[in-house]
Amino acid sequence: MISIRQRKGVKTTEVSEDHAAQEENVKLENKLLSGCSSTRLWKTLSFTVGGTIALCVGLLTSVYLATLHENDLWFSNIKEVEREISFRTECGLYYSYYKQMLQAPTLTEGFHGLMYDNKTESMRTINLLQRMNIYQEVFLSILYRVLPIQKYLEPVYFYIYTLFGLQAIYVTALYTTSWLLSGTWLSGLLAAVWYVTNRTDTTRVEFTVPLRENWALPFFAIQVAAVTYFLRPNLRPRSERLTLLTIFVSTFLFSLAWQFNQFVMLVQALVLFSLDSLDMLPASKKNLKTGNFLNRLGKLLLHVFVVLCLTLFLNNVIKKILNLKSDEHIFKFLKAKFGFGATRDFDANLYLCEEAFGLLPLNTLERLADTLLFYIYVFVLCVTAAAALAVAFHNLSDPIGRSVGNVARRTLSLKPETAYNLMHTILFGFLALSTMRMKYLWTSHMCVFASSGVCSAELWELLLKLIHLYNPKRIWVLRYSVPVLVLLYLCYKFWPEMMDELSELREFYDPDTVELMSWINSHTPGKAVFAGSMQLLAGVKLCTGRALTNHPHYEDSGLRERTRAVYQIYAKRPPEEVHTLLRALGADYVILEDSICYERRHPRGCRLRDLLDVANGHVMDGPGENDPDLKPADHPRFCEEIRRDLPPYRAFFTRVFQNKTFHVYRLSRNK
Numbered sequence: 001m002i003s004i005r006q007r008k009g010v011k012t013t014e015v016s017e018d019h020a021a022q023e024e025n026v027k028l029e030n031k032l033l034s035g036c037s038s039t040r041l042w043k044t045l046s047f048t049v050g051g052t053i054a055l056c057v058g059l060l061t062s063v064y065l066a067t068l069h070e071n072d073l074w075f076s077n078i079k080e081v082e083r084e085i086s087f088r089t090e091c092g093l094y095y096s097y098y099k100q101m102l103q104a105p106t107l108t109e110g111f112h113g114l115m116y117d118n119k120t121e122s123m124r125t126i127n128l129l130q131r132m133n134i135y136q137e138v139f140l141s142i143l144y145r146v147l148p149i150q151k152y153l154e155p156v157y158f159y160i161y162t163l164f165g166l167q168a169i170y171v172t173a174l175y176t177t178s179w180l181l182s183g184t185w186l187s188g189l190l191a192a193v194w195y196v197t198n199r200t201d202t203t204r205v206e207f208t209v210p211l212r213e214n215w216a217l218p219f220f221a222i223q224v225a226a227v228t229y230f231l232r233p234n235l236r237p238r239s240e241r242l243t244l245l246t247i248f249v250s251t252f253l254f255s256l257a258w259q260f261n262q263f264v265m266l267v268q269a270l271v272l273f274s275l276d277s278l279d280m281l282p283a284s285k286k287n288l289k290t291g292n293f294l295n296r297l298g299k300l301l302l303h304v305f306v307v308l309c310l311t312l313f314l315n316n317v318i319k320k321i322l323n324l325k326s327d328e329h330i331f332k333f334l335k336a337k338f339g340f341g342a343t344r345d346f347d348a349n350l351y352l353c354e355e356a357f358g359l360l361p362l363n364t365l366e367r368l369a370d371t372l373l374f375y376i377y378v379f380v381l382c383v384t385a386a387a388a389l390a391v392a393f394h395n396l397s398d399p400i401g402r403s404v405g406n407v408a409r410r411t412l413s414l415k416p417e418t419a420y421n422l423m424h425t426i427l428f429g430f431l432a433l434s435t436m437r438m439k440y441l442w443t444s445h446m447c448v449f450a451s452s453g454v455c456s457a458e459l460w461e462l463l464l465k466l467i468h469l470y471n472p473k474r475i476w477v478l479r480y481s482v483p484v485l486v487l488l489y490l491c492y493k494f495w496p497e498m499m500d501e502l503s504e505l506r507e508f509y510d511p512d513t514v515e516l517m518s519w520i521n522s523h524t525p526g527k528a529v530f531a532g533s534m535q536l537l538a539g540v541k542l543c544t545g546r547a548l549t550n551h552p553h554y555e556d557s558g559l560r561e562r563t564r565a566v567y568q569i570y571a572k573r574p575p576e577e578v579h580t581l582l583r584a585l586g587a588d589y590v591i592l593e594d595s596i597c598y599e600r601r602h603p604r605g606c607r608l609r610d611l612l613d614v615a616n617g618h619v620m621d622g623p624g625e626n627d628p629d630l631k632p633a634d635h636p637r638f639c640e641e642i643r644r645d646l647p648p649y650r651a652f653f654t655r656v657f658q659n660k661t662f663h664v665y666r667l668s669r670n671k
Contacts, residue, residue: 018329033115043375050185055173055187057171058167058168058171058175061192064196064502065206066160066206071505075160075508082514083156084543085513085514087210088208091209093120093538095542097132097134097137097138102141114128119541121548122529122548122585122587123556123559127151131555133212133235133256135256136215146347164533166214166215166218167205169218170218170221173218174448175188175189176188176190177448178451178452178455181417181448182479183457184479187456188451188455190451191451194371194451194497195227201364201439202444208655212258212260216257219250219251219253219257224445226247226250227247230282231416231420259555270427278395299403313663334549344615347564349615355436356436359433359435362438372486374446377446379453380450381426381449383453383459387462415458421449421452423443425442428442448671454483455478455479457475513539513661513662514657516659517540523657529546530587530590531590533593534550537549538552549562549582565582566581568581568612569590570612572613572636574635574637574648579653583667583669589664593661594660595639595661597640604624605624618630653666
């Protein structure tokens with residue numbers, strides 16, 4: 001009996017223990033489910049808050065820039081001709097095609113006018129859709145004609161509001177890229193704030209609204225964000241397909257919108273090629289390399305050499321076969337810029353003497369440092385670049401290839417999307433330092449790279465391990481406290497300045513140009529052809545619709561030859577020669593500008609008249625050295641001498657208009 005009771009007791013004890021274990025498992029499962037639910041809830045809440053802030057910051061930036069544009073020009077109150085004149089240089093030319101499409105009786109006639117245009121370049125019929133990046137103007141004009149908004153919104157406001165709306169997309173894309181890199185939307189907020197506080201160096205949309213880069217860069221930012229997401233390993237097939245579609249569409253729109261897209265695409269191709277060569281892309285999205293360090297390094301250098309040689313060879317062959325010369329001036333400019341021999345080529349020197357195509361001024365870095373952006377950017381760049389070099393060296397020296405279980409990989413690693421953005425910012429940094437006009441590609445990405453780095457757990461973990469202070473809590477504190485402190489500093493320092501900017505009211509004032517455009521409209525035939533500087537003629541085309549001899553879209557060899565011929569009005573040429581050159585282009589009127597004829601903005605050697613003198617083999621005006629083979633001209637400077645109204649000039653040119661800035665002459669039809 002005793003033994004039976006004991007057995008029953010054991011059985012009872014075993015049952016109770018099993019029951020307790022089951023209860024413990026249920027509690028653990030419930031705890032895990034609760035934890036998963038709370039994690040999902042937290043992620044959903046964070047995504048919702050971060051996404052809302054992204055949209056709000058983008059919209060606020062758009063409104064801020066639009067308000068600055070309005071306050072600077074009093075755009076809503078000035079005359080239509082003044083609004084159009086405010087679109088300076090090539091901006092006015094691009095906007096004129098939007099205006100031309102709206103004024104066409106039908107869309108069909110509008111398209112026909114663009115495809116068979118004979119006003120942009122006199123005595124030539126050109127296809128503007130093929131020659132220029134104006135698809136965006138065409139698209140907007142169609143939208144404006146189709147949508148029921150004509151009663152509520154003027155055409156010019158529909159145009160500029162679209163551009164400022166794209167700025168909202170731009171900032172949101174920058175915000176998203178930073179968020180993807182760091183894992184927290186706080187870095188996106190910091191990137192957006194940096195973009196606004198460094199507005200002088202990150203965008204020029206408020207005073208050059210129709211410029212091609214203002215159309216293109218928002219799509220480029222979307223593409224960078226999409227590539228950043230695509231490089232993440234283990235993406236779901238559906239997400240990968242949608243991301244690839246986003247990359248394709250954004251790249252296509254970017255390429256349509258900007259004539260300099262090929263340089264940007266080349267840099268991006270170099271970035272991806274370098275990452276693939278260094279085994280820093282996900283295994284499913286690259287070709288693994290094999291061999292020892294020297295073997296792999298040799299293959300890499302040989303690969304780079306073959307690709308560059310093949311690219312240059314095909315480029316030259318295709319150009320010769322198709323007789324393409326559109327980018328000839330760019331290569332002459334680059335050759336002279338980087339010290340491969342001086343040149344007297346007018347087009348190359350015209351670029352060399354433009355500030356936008358010169359080296360990045362040091363005061364740019366000083367302004368970026370004032371917002372702490374430059375300091376933090378250099379800090380993040382150094383740490384990330386050091387990690388990238390270590391990973392690249394390991395990848396090249398590992399004969400087997402990358403291994404998931406490798407100890408060195410666990411000790412030091414770099415995410416593919418971080419490596420991509422690192423190479424991106426380095427190459428675009430070199431591009432910006434060498435050519436100031438390209439700085440807007442770099443400075444906006446500086447905001448993204450610096451903010452994502454300072455909010456990155458990986459960066460702080462690497463840094464703390466190096467100085468033997470690693471602690472998960474310290475990482476958490478640093479990645480959130482540092483960006484918050486920077487944001488507080490930016491708000492404290494720049495909020496009053498931004499409020500002052502928004503309260504400062506100005507007004508557009510250019511009475512001489514307004515008077516000139518009004519005179520052309522009322523005193524010249526509608527079919528008259530005008531010659532003059534590229535910048536001014538863009539405004540003539542927009543405000544008056546008259547035909548031009550030349551214009552600022554300089555990407556055509558025939559147009560460059562026309563421009564050189566027209567610019568002889570500022571050279572030392574006899575009146576009969578100038579008259580012959582202008583009449584050969586069909587010019588009826590020529591506009592001379594005192595600001596060019598007596599220019600003092602550029603130093604000697606870079607004034608337009610100096611470039612013409614050197615190209616013509618004449619010595620330059622004023623004190624200073626000249627090349628020994630340059631000779632004194634046989635004739636005085638045309639733009640100066642014609643003002644004296646002497647008989648040799650009066651026989652070919654009759655002054656019909658003048659004010660403090662401009663002098664207009666009608667060309668006689670005598671030869």
